[in-house]
Amino acid sequence: xxxxxxxxxxxxxxxxxxxxxxxxxxxxxxxxxxxxxxxxxxxxxxxxxxxxxxxxxxxxxxxxxxxxxxxxxxxxxxx
Amino acid sequence: xxxxxxxxxxxxxxxxxxxxxxxxxxxxxxxxxxxxxxxxxxxxxxxxxxxxxxxxxxxxxxxxxxxxxxxxxxxxxxxxxxxxxxxxxxxxxxxxxxxxxxxxxxxxxxxxxxxxxxxxxxxxxxxxxxxxxxxxxxxxxxxxxxxxxxxxxxxxxxxxxxxxxxxxxxxxxxxxxxxxxxxxxxxxxxxxxxxxxxxxxxxxxxxxxxxxxxxxxxxxxxxxxxxxxxxxxxxxxxxxxxxxxxxxxxxxxxxxxxxxxxxxxxxxxxxxxxxxxxxxxxxxxxxxxxxxxxxxxxxxxxxxxxxxxxxxxxxxxxxxxxxxxxxxxxxxxxxxxxxxxxxxxxxxxxxxxxxxxxxxxxxxxxxxxxxxxxxxxxxxxxxxxxxxxxxxxxxxxxxxxxxxxxxxxxxxxxxxxxxxxxxxxxxxxxxxxxxxxxxxxxxxxxxxxxxxxxxxxxxxxxxxxxxxxxxxxxxxxxxxxxxxxxxxxxxxxxxxxxxxxxxxxxxxxxxxxxxxxxxxxxxxxxxxxxxxxxxxxxxxxxxxxxxxxxxxxxxxxxxxxxxxxxxxxxxxxxxxxxxxxxxxxxxxxxxxxx
Numbered sequence: 001x002x003x004x005x006x007x008x009x010x011x012x013x014x015x016x017x018x019x020x021x022x023x024x025x026x027x028x029x030x031x032x033x034x035x036x037x038x039x040x041x042x043x044x045x046x047x048x049x050x051x052x053x054x055x056x057x058x059x060x061x062x063x064x065x066x067x068x069x070x071x072x073x074x075x076x077x078x079x
Numbered sequence: 080x081x082x083x084x085x086x087x088x089x090x091x092x093x094x095x096x097x098x099x100x101x102x103x104x105x106x107x108x109x110x111x112x113x114x115x116x117x118x119x120x121x122x123x124x125x126x127x128x129x130x131x132x133x134x135x136x137x138x139x140x141x142x143x144x145x146x147x148x149x150x151x152x153x154x155x156x157x158x159x160x161x162x163x164x165x166x167x168x169x170x171x172x173x174x175x176x177x178x179x180x181x182x183x184x185x186x187x188x189x190x191x192x193x194x195x196x197x198x199x200x201x202x203x204x205x206x207x208x209x210x211x212x213x214x215x216x217x218x219x220x221x222x223x224x225x226x227x228x229x230x231x232x233x234x235x236x237x238x239x240x241x242x243x244x245x246x247x248x249x250x251x252x253x254x255x256x257x258x259x260x261x262x263x264x265x266x267x268x269x270x271x272x273x274x275x276x277x278x279x280x281x282x283x284x285x286x287x288x289x290x291x292x293x294x295x296x297x298x299x300x301x302x303x304x305x306x307x308x309x310x311x312x313x314x315x316x317x318x319x320x321x322x323x324x325x326x327x328x329x330x331x332x333x334x335x336x337x338x339x340x341x342x343x344x345x346x347x348x349x350x351x352x353x354x355x356x357x358x359x360x361x362x363x364x365x366x367x368x369x370x371x372x373x374x375x376x377x378x379x380x381x382x383x384x385x386x387x388x389x390x391x392x393x394x395x396x397x398x399x400x401x402x403x404x405x406x407x408x409x410x411x412x413x414x415x416x417x418x419x420x421x422x423x424x425x426x427x428x429x430x431x432x433x434x435x436x437x438x439x440x441x442x443x444x445x446x447x448x449x450x451x452x453x454x455x456x457x458x459x460x461x462x463x464x465x466x467x468x469x470x471x472x473x474x475x476x477x478x479x480x481x482x483x484x485x486x487x488x489x490x491x492x493x494x495x496x497x498x499x500x501x502x503x504x505x506x507x508x509x510x511x512x513x514x515x516x517x518x519x520x521x522x523x524x525x526x527x528x529x530x531x532x533x534x535x536x537x538x539x540x541x542x543x544x545x546x547x548x549x550x551x552x553x554x555x556x557x558x559x560x561x562x563x564x565x566x567x568x569x570x571x572x573x574x575x576x577x578x579x580x581x582x583x584x585x586x587x588x589x590x591x592x593x594x595x596x597x598x599x600x601x602x603x604x605x606x607x608x609x610x611x612x613x614x615x616x617x618x619x620x621x622x623x624x625x626x627x628x629x630x631x632x633x634x635x636x637x638x639x640x641x642x643x644x645x646x647x648x649x650x651x652x653x654x655x656x657x658x659x660x661x662x663x664x665x666x667x668x669x670x671x672x673x
Contacts, residue, residue, distance in 0.1 A: 011095060014095045014096050014099070015095055015096075015097075015098065016098065017096075017098035017099040017102065038125045039125070039126075039129075040290075041123075041126065041286065041289070041290045041292065041296060042094055042097070042126050042129070042296060044296075045094050045296035046091065046094050046095035048091075048297075049090070049091025049092075049094065049095060049297065050091070050095070056285060057284075057285045057288060057289055060285075060289065061289065
C-alpha cells in the first residue's frame, strides 16, 4: 500500500507540476488548487496509465478521497 | 523535445506531464506563429485543447483557444456569441462525433424516409459550415464520424439502408464530397484514426457517461496529433524533403560489401519484399511534391549501382541530390539543403542507424529524425508522423522534382559563362507579373507560409486572406511567375501593398529561394513602381522585420535605391519616391514585353 501511495504521489506531482504535493489518505480535490472537474478526467487517465489499470464508472463515481482511490488501485493490481 | 511527439508517442506520458511539457515549450524562447483556434464541440473538449496546444507548440505555432460551451457547436456556428465574434478565429475546428448524429434511420422507415433523414443530418452540418465560412472566412476543420459502437443488423448493418454503419459511411461520403469541392475546408479523419486505434478502445463508455468525452482519454493525444498535422500544413510547416540512407534503409544489406547482386530487394525473399514495398512508398512521394535526396556513407559508384538494381523501383533520377560519400551525414544534409535553397529544418532524415540519427538530431535543429527501427515498420513510421500532410495538390507540387532538377541544369550552364549577365540572357527568362488571380490564391497562400528567407515582413496569409487582399481596392497585389528555357518555375514571388492616399505601404514582399540571383526581384520592383504610379502614388514605404531566418534580405531595399527612414534592431523602414524611377530589369521579359 505504501508503494502505491508513493507512485500515486508521483503521478500527482507530475500532473500538477508541483514537487511539494504530499498526498494523505484524506486528501481531496479541495486540497489541491488546480484539481478541478475539468482536469480530473485527465488525472484519472494518468493514474490508469501509471498502474496499467482501467477504472470503471463504479470505481470513480463514489470516490471520496485519495485513500479510497489507492484502495481501488490496490484491489485492481492484486486481481 | 521533438521526440516525445513523434510516432509512436507515449500518450500516457503526454497526459501525465502535460503541464510541465507545456511550460518547457513555452519558455524555450522560440518564436512561434500565433493562431486563434475556435473549438466548437459536440462533446467535452478541454483535454483535446490541452493536448492540441502541446503538439502545435512543437510545430512552432502558438495557439489561443476559444471553446464552445458543452455540445453547443451548432448554435455557436449559426449564432456566434459575442465572445466568439470578438475572438475572431483564424481556424474553426468542429469536434463532433457519432454522438452528435441526431437521428438514425429506424428499421421500419421507408427508403424515402431514410434518404430524408440522411439529407437532414448532412444539411444540419452544412448549414454550420456555411455560416462559419460567411462570418469568419477562415479555414474549417471538421471531424468525420467514427463507426458506431454496435451493429443491430450484424454484418448487414453495412449494406442495409437502415444500418448505422451504412448511415455513417453515407454521411462520411457526403462530408468528403463537400471537402473535395470546398476550399479551406478540411476533414479530420477520425474514422481512420479510430480504426487504427481500435474502435472498442476509442469509444470508451466510461469517458462518455461520466465526463461526456466522445473518445477515451488515452486516445486524445492521437486525435490532437492529427488535428495539429492539418493546422501545421495550413501554416506551411510541412516538411519538404525526404533524405534517405541507402544500406539497410532502401535495401537490405550493404552494397559496398555484398555487391549489387547481394543486396536484398525484390519479390524473391520476404526481406527483399519489405524493401521493395518501402521503395514504392517512397517513390509515391514525388507525386505530392516531396523532394527525395540520398544521404549515404558509400562510394558514389556503389550507391548508383544499388539504385539501378533491376528489382528496385527508385532510380538515381528520382533524387534531386545524391550525397554518397564518407563525410559526416549532418554536413551532407546541410550541403543538400544549400543546393536546393531550402532550410535544413525542412528535411526528414530516414536512416536505420541510431548513431547517424543521433548525429543529425544533435546537429540540425528542427530536422525530423524518426526512429526507423525494423524495415517492416518504415512505412508506418513515416506515414503516421504526418510530415507531408497534403491539404491541397497544385500542379507545382506534382512537378516539383522536375523544377529542382532544372535548377541543377541551370547551375551547370552557369559554369560555362564568364559573364553573369550573359548567363542570365542565355536563360531566355520571361515573367508574368500581375494582380492576384483566383487561379493562384492557393499557391500564394502556400508561399506566404513557406517562405522564410527571402521574406521582408514574414506575414502569413490563409487562402481566405489572400482572396480578401485581392478584392480590396486599397491593396496593390502582385504575383510573379518566372519561366525560362529549362521550364516554368511557377509562381515564385508575391507582393502586397496597402495604399493610404498617395503612399504605398509594402506589407509583404517575398520570393522563393529557387529563383535567387535571377533578377526576379528587380522585375517585381519595376512592376510595383509601375502599379503605384498608375494609382497616382508618390511614395513607397518598405518594411524589413528581422527574424531568425531572413538575414539575406536585410539590405534589399537599400539595393533597390530606397532611403532609410528609421531603424531599430528588429525593424528598418525605407522609402522610395516613384517620380524619376527608371526600370531596372535587364534580363527578363515582363508580361510579353521586352
